[in-house]
Each structure stands twice: as structure tokens, then as C-alpha cells.
Amino acid sequence: MSKSNNIVTPSLAPISIGQIGKIHELLDAALRKGNLPRDGVQNVLAHQGKALIDEFISSLRRRAEAESEMIIRRVRVNRALNSEQVIKETGRVRGYVDTDVLITLPEGEGEEVDVYFFPLKKFLPVSQYDQELAKHELVADPRAQAAVNRDDPEFADEHPNGVQWGKDFCAVFYRWLGERRVDVFRRDRDNDWGDSWWFAGVRKPDTR
Numbered sequence: 001m002s003k004s005n006n007i008v009t010p011s012l013a014p015i016s017i018g019q020i021g022k023i024h025e026l027l028d029a030a031l032r033k034g035n036l037p038r039d040g041v042q043n044v045l046a047h048q049g050k051a052l053i054d055e056f057i058s059s060l061r062r063r064a065e066a067e068s069e070m071i072i073r074r075v076r077v078n079r080a081l082n083s084e085q086v087i088k089e090t091g092r093v094r095g096y097v098d099t100d101v102l103i104t105l106p107e108g109e110g111e112e113v114d115v116y117f118f119p120l121k122k123f124l125p126v127s128q129y130d131q132e133l134a135k136h137e138l139v140a141d142p143r144a145q146a147a148v149n150r151d152d153p154e155f156a157d158e159h160p161n162g163v164q165w166g167k168d169f170c171a172v173f174y175r176w177l178g179e180r181r182v183d184v185f186r187r188d189r190d191n192d193w194g195d196s197w198w199f200a201g202v203r204k205p206d207t208r
Contacts, residue, residue: 071117075147090150095183101169102184108141115144117200124193129164138201140165145200149173161198
């Protein structure tokens with residue numbers, strides 16, 4: 001991650017060939033010492049190979065994200081859904097949902113976008129939300145953020161995340177008393193965002 005003029009730009013470089021080689025090296029050593037049953041392993045490879053790799057990648061992703069100040073998720077967004085469908089599609093328990101706020105949900109742009117999440121780590125007035133995203137060269141995209149929480153219901157367990165649009169409309173994704181919830185409401189101008197929230201956005205459109 002590099003910093004210049006208070007702008008934070010995460011590295012978008014994918015995993016390197018060297019890192020892949022190191023993973024191969026570690027796996028090779030561990031498998032040779034693992035004393036795994038040959039026939040059982042063969043059955044797993046034949047019938048559960050993809051699931052095994054998906055589990056490994058998921059575990060590696062969680063560990064890598066725990067080491068990062070910026071989490072990036074690529075997501076497909078159905079912009080044709082109405083705002084009520086966007087919330088329903090997340091599969092989360094509806095907390096307090098103000099329908100007058102919900103119907104103002106911005107449409108956004110792009111069928112497939114990268115969503116960047118970062119921890120707030122401070123209390124932030126509602127009026128400074130846009131400026132906070134601008135420091136990271138991001139703009140809010142509530143539909144894309146909802147899609148991330150749709151695709152990965154566990155994400156908000158460890159990363160409770162919120163998004164704001166207009167002057168004080170917001171949606172929050174979090175876990176409370178064992179339930180994965182979503183709230184949509186107007187945040188009081190005197191009600192700061194807490195320091196435990198994660199914000200998210202997409203890259204600003206190139207206007208050149």
C-alpha cells in the first residue's frame with residue numbers, strides 16, 4: 001500500500017509467481033510428512049477436488065485479509081433489481097428498514113466491480129463520510145456493497161460494514177445476537193459513525 005498526499009492506494013498486484021512457488025513448496029513438504037492414506041486421498045481428489053481447493057483458497061484469503069488494511073472483493077451486481085429486491089437478495093434478517101430511505105438507493109454503474117473495504121478506526125461525523133471515502137479515491141456504491149454481503153454472508157461477522165448516500169441515508173450490515181442483519185435508515189446528523197465500522201466504495205469513474 002502506498003501513500004501520497006494523504007491518498008491511500010492499495011496494491012492491486014495479484015499473487016506473484018514467487019508466492020505461488022512458496023505455497024507449492026510448503027504444501028509439498030507438509031504432504032510428504034502428512035502420512036495421508038493413499039486410497040482416501042485419491043477418492044477426495046476424484047470427487048471433492050474442487051471443494052478442497054475452494055476451502056484452501058478461502059482460508060488463505062481470510063488470513064491474507066487479516067494482514068491487510070484494505071480488503072478487495074470483485075462482485076457481480078444486478079443493477080436491474082429494485083431497492084427492495086437488493087435488500088432481500090442479501091438473505092439477511094431485516095432490522096429497522098425505513099422504506100422512504102430504501103427507495104432512494106442509488107443505481108450505480110457496472111455489472112462487475114471491485115469493492116474496496118477499509119476499517120474506520122475512529123469516530124466520524126456523518127457530514128465527513130464523503131471526504132473519508134475520497135481519501136481512498138473511492139465513491140459509495142450501496143448496491144455493490146450489498147452484493148458483497150450477499151455473496152459472503154460471513155464477511156460482516158468480522159467486518160461490520162456501512163454505506164451512506166445522500167446527506168444522511170445509510171445501510172449497515174452486521175451480526176447481532178447470532179443474527180446476520182441489515183438496517184436501512186436515516187442517520188442522525190449528530191450520530192457519528194463508530195470506530196468499529198468498515199467503509200467501502202468503488203473506484204471513481206475515469207473522467208479523462
